[in-house]
Amino acid sequence: MTTLLQVENVTVRFGGLVALNNVSFTLNPGEIVGLIGPNGAGKTTLFSTLVGLVKPSEGRIVIEGERIDGKRPHQVARHGMTKTFQNVSLFPDMNVRDNVVVAALSHSNLADARRTADAALERLGLASIADAEVADLTFPQRALVEVARAMATRARILLLDEVMAALNPAEMDAVMDVLSSLRDEGLTLFVVEHHMRAIMRLCDRILALQFGGLIASGTPAEIAANPVVIEAYLGREKSKEA
Ligand SMILES: Nc1ncnc2c1ncn2[C@@H]1O[C@H](COP(=O)(O)OP(=O)(O)O)[C@@H](O)[C@H]1O
Ligand SMILES: [Mg+2]
Structure with missing residues (x-):
């Protein structure tokens, strides 16, 4: 291998x-x-x-x-290669999609970043909560949003x-x-x-x-x-x- x-x-x-x-x-x-x-x-x-x-x-x-x-x-x-941050990764006042878009912006323009973010959210089963604020999520949902952010950096x-x-x-x-x-x-x-x-x-x-x-x-x-x-x-x- x-x-x-x-x-x-x-x-x-x-x-x-x-x-x-x-x-x-x-x-x-x-x-x-x-x-x-x-x-x-x-x-x-x-x-x-x-x-x-x-x-x-x-x-x-x-x-x-x-x-x-x-x-x-x-x-x-x-x-x-990218990492999540222990305890402090997400922006609590932003919605789920924007949290992921910010991560995707590291390598693409806004339109592409939105597409990448939506694909990551879809893949992780988070599409239905894309408009929710992070502060309102359950802990497992937050964990998956962190993973979505990492995935969105490709x-x-x-x-x-x-x-x-x-x-x-x-x-x-x-x-x-x-x-x-x-x-x-x-x-x-x-x-x-x-x-x-x-x-x-x-x-x-x-x-x-x-x-x-x-x-x-x-x-x-x-x-x-x-x-x-x-x-x-x-x-x-x-x-x-x-
Ligand atoms: N930026 C830093 N400056 C000085 N010491 C640090 C810094 N980051 C971590 N340390 C020290 O390095 C050691 C390893 O810390 P860390 O990597 O956070 O451990 P773990 O994640 O396994 O709990 C600890 O003694 C910690 O205090
Ligand atoms: Mg640690």
């Missing part, structure tokens, strides 16, 4: 803090990869670095043979940062069905979620991050059985639930 995204030895320092430490991995077309790790592990920093909001101190980021590290977010978007690689955080299990299942269908159509999804059940069900492969370093990668079953991961993350979550 051809590699879509290649991350090689990426290190990010914020002053004296090493937020990412020599991180290397690849993403293939048409897979859902999960990124797990305790708070502060560097998950959001990794997403920000991939899309050009944070410049890596060291390392290379390559999409289909072309280096994108050091490029600005709008340039990275043209290479087909991204092939969507980085989803805790878009399901506010959802109950049934709502999560519904959103995960949509995400799985996008994967089946060839999109690549890289997903941060705290809910282990969701990550385990949704992902083809999982990467585990701790203190800025990758400590494991594998299938959900391999990750669930990995003693290093259990110690670093799952064990802690389990003891919290107990």
